[in-house]
Amino acid sequence: MKKFFLKLKFCVLACAVVLGSAHAQTSATAPIRILVGAPAGGTTDTMARTLAQAMGQQLGRVVVVENKPGAGGNLAADMVAKAAPDGNTLLMSFTSHAINASLYPSLPFDPIKDFTPLTMVSTSPSVLVAHPSLPVKNVADLVKLAKEKPGQLNFAIGALGSSLHLAGDSFKMKAGVFIVNIPYRGTAPAVQDVLAGQVELMFAAVGNAQAHIKAGKLRALGVTSPKRLPAFPDVQAIGETLPGYESSAWFGLFAPGRMNPDLAKRLSDAARVAIQTPDVKRRIESEGAIPAGNSPQEFSKFVEAEIVRWRSVVQYSGAKPE
Known part of the structure; x- marks a missing residue:
């Protein structure tokens, strides 16, 4: 009988090893999911899909993109925050990751720790x-005209609490002017009303405005980057007139918290190499964006600083979640 139980114990242990090995193999070969907290077709979605294939080639894995829009990106973020830190579930987030920390009274996750x-x-x-x-x-x-006519000029706002909304409020804070915000349900109708002259002003993504500027239908007054952009060499950076002004949207790749540092480095390295491939760089630039690819440590410090930076602007704007 004793020999029987010893044999049974050995079989159980052997099965456990085989099953554990099979699970690890399944986990390592299963598709990596990049969740996007925005609808298909938007810039965040485009960034994720641009990165996915090239990153998958670096890792020797299939990388798929899943759209989980809702609550300003918080739905997708919450799913990733609660996912296992095994490298199979990632998040392509954007500036709202930092803005939402102040915009929402409470979040179901910690934007830093999770x-x-x-x-x-x-x-x-x-x-x-x-x-x-x-x-x-x-x-x-x-600035001169706005000070002469306080409250008589208007900014079209595609989405309350968005980076473009807060770019405008940052401008007003720096310039000390009062320009009225006119909110719209989406960027497209906001752009259309500025094109029609119904609203005078707007902060727009370069990709959304470039063709209209070249056609003379919109006039570019300034760019929000620290320096002038190659696409608009004759258009000043706003910081040339308002020192210290800068307001760029950003897109970044996150994993769940508590991830093994070696695994995080492997994923980060694959993404960074992918970003620098000619095809990916070209597609990012076609969206009016600038390829990045910093280290996890640099990106972590940046996100923490962004949360602090946007807090005062959110408070000034009085913006509430839609």
Whole structure:
């Protein structure tokens, strides 16, 4: 009988080893999911899909993108925060990851502790545009006019609490002017009303405004990047007139918190190599964005600083979740 139980124990242990090995193999070969807290077709979705294939080639794995829009990106973020830190579930997030920390009274996750930042994928400066009928040529002209006519000029806002909304409020804080926000349900109708002259001003993504600027339907007054952009060499950086002003959207790759540092480095390295491949760089730049690819440590410090930076702007704006 004793020999029987010894044999049984050996069989159980052997089965456990085989099953454990099979599970590890399944986990290592299963598709990596990148969750996106925005609908398909938007810039965040495009960034994720641009990165997925090239990153998968680096890892020798299939990488798929799943859209989980809702609550300003918080739905997807919550799913990743609660996922196992095994490298199979990642998050492509954007500036709202930092903004939401102040915009929402409470979140079901900690935007710092519950995530492992892997790398910044890209940054996306915006451009301050005006309808051509507005008698201003640059930022200095706009500040002068806004001070002469407080509350008589308007900013079109594609989404309350978005990076573009807060770019405008940062501008007003720096310039000391009062310009009224006109909220819209989406960027497209906001752009259309500025094109039609119904609203005078807007902060727009470069990709959304570039064709209209070249066609003379919108006038570019300034860009939100620290320096002038190659796409608009004659358009000043707003910081040239308002020192210290900068407001770029960013897109970054996160993993669940408590991830093994070696695994985090492997995922980060794969993403960073993918970002620098010519095809990926070209596609990122076609969206009016600038490829990045910093280290996990650099990205972590950046996210923490962004949460602090946006807090005062959110408080100034009085923005509430939609």
